[in-house]
Amino acid sequence: MSSKKILDLDTIVLNDEQNEVVIIDQTLLPNELKYLHLKTLNDFWDAIYHLKVRGAPAIGIAAAYGVYLGVKNSLANTYEKFYEEFTKAKEYLASSRPTAVNLFWALDRMEKVVVNNKNKELEGIKKLLKEEADKIKEEDIWVNKSIGEYGLSLLKPGWGILTHCNAGQLATAKYGTALAPIYLGHEKGYNFKVFADETRPLLQGARLTTYELLMAGIDVTLICDNMASIVMKNGWIQAVLVGCDRVAANGDTANKIGTSGVAILAHNYGIPFYVCAPTSTIDMNCKTGNEIPIEERKPEEVTEKWFNKRMAPEGVRVYNPAFDVTDAKFITAIITEYGIAHPPFEESLKKIFEIKQQKQKNKI
């Protein structure tokens, strides 16, 4: 297992000749590596709804390819008919996971291709749709690779690195966000020693992070969330890398529940704590973490899910927030695809967006 390369674990691959997209069924990990061949719109809807594909970027890419394949073999002979079919396909896929912002973002990008090219041949529009979906995937890979390179510049060979949840290859097209510096370092022989929090209640760390790192031949040790303090105290951790769901303009960061605790521990032990954040997750209109609402999920995730019997008495009250907000003061740096932001983040994040604007201007 340990000799396989990360490329064996491609999260989403279009096989255009076969009219299919191949994904890994993440609900079967870590016990079984099964590739699914998504062909119909229903296949895509089902894969997204049942979390067979997960992670904001991966969902967006899957939906983009899904809507492309959904109209690729359309027999429509007018633009109006074609657009109607496209809209139907788009709306169907959008209903698969109504809270996934990236899903709508990707589908909207695809729709713009149709609308902006209404005067072109239908076959030409189909080709542009494929190119747009490819571009969404390629951009994701570029963003992650860039985060990986900036992140790697902060790390040294042989370091112990702790991560929480799964912000890895399995959540993106490639590399992941928090795991990108680890993968790039691995390619350069950095020999990191990674510690993965299991990440209760959904165990993404145990099920997914250890799986993909093992597959890539990276040294990884699984711990329970409450063991982060002792591994830091043992001197085994030189940096913490986490992903994020949303970063406020002041640097406060919402991420998987438990992240704020890890940040406070790292701060206490003098260990740098890095947030890996594509600029798409940085919300400059959100002033501080106080404005970020925290989703509460079902008690059963804590008391029953995964277990072979109930692990808490019937009727016990459960608090099950999906995220928490890490105060900016515990964050050493925020690593984006356009550079590294250091405190004070109000200024440094603004600068990141200026660089982004400049680079995008230069491209055009």
Place this chain on the structure above:
Amino acid sequence: MSSKKILDLDTIVLNDEQNEVVIIDQTLLPNELKYLHLKTLNDFWDAIYHLKVRGAPAIGIAAAYGVYLGVKNSLANTYEKFYEEFTKAKEYLASSRPTAVNLFWALDRMEKVVVNNKNKELEGIKKLLKEEADKIKEEDIWVNKSIGEYGLSLLKPGWGILTHCNAGQLATAKYGTALAPIYLGHEKGYNFKVFADETRPLLQGARLTTYELLMAGIDVTLICDNMASIVMKNGWIQAVLVGCDRVAANGDTANKIGTSGVAILAHNYGIPFYVCAPTSTIDMNCKTGNEIPIEERKPEEVTEKWFNKRMAPEGVRVYNPAFDVTDAKFITAIITEYGIAHPPFEESLKKIFEIKQQKQKNKI
């Protein structure tokens, strides 16, 4: 369920007329409340070995009653014969859990009763054995109640209290250690709001702490270990209460894995962190926490136990320490049955033992 009193949940009760001890089968909690009637030495051995009774004090009491019942109906008619039978019973019970210090301590106390009274009638010795076992239980209740009263003096009605693992009634004869202040406060209408960490990997918080608090009608909310930070940040916690396995002379405290992380979080949020420690767990010959060895347990506890399938890939490395050491600097006070020790603990713990010696002298 919420109207039951804690007395309904007696952990260990001798029913001398029936030649039996009644315990709760803790392996069936929280799904079933089943009382076991232990009659034979084999019953006791099995109950201790299979963790049907657990917690250092509870194991000691069960063993004391076990060895008493084991020889109570002995037909021996000489002291030598009786002592031989007693020794056999004692050694058999001692083999049930070879790492439980309290088990040997209790059995040694029982043996001293036999040896010190060798000139008495055998029926008299049997009576003294029962009295010694009762005394071990009563002393445990006194210790816990005293810790409860001292602890309660630090708390205010309506407070939110976080606890980790199970240092409750189910681990002792009554009240528990960390939960004793909560039970005594409940009797006085303090209306605490308790938050129980589930305590991975063995889930003692989810399975046992929430169970016994619910049974006592105390307001309790279950959280995953990694949610302690957010509940503190939410302002819901005014004090943390934990038990301990061993306290060093400088106040460093070994307790269930995860305790040190909770202490650091409490320190960060300005929340007092209290260790409830019977003086029997304070080891003045152990200078600091560095001298306390940390037991590592099987990977399967993290990856498989309780789950309906493996939750981590085959072959993944797992670090599974059973305990961690909380630095004295994060401990607000150590609550013992002879009073409350404040920093610097080197001095205050010494004083606690002086008080203990004085009080024991006065008794004699």
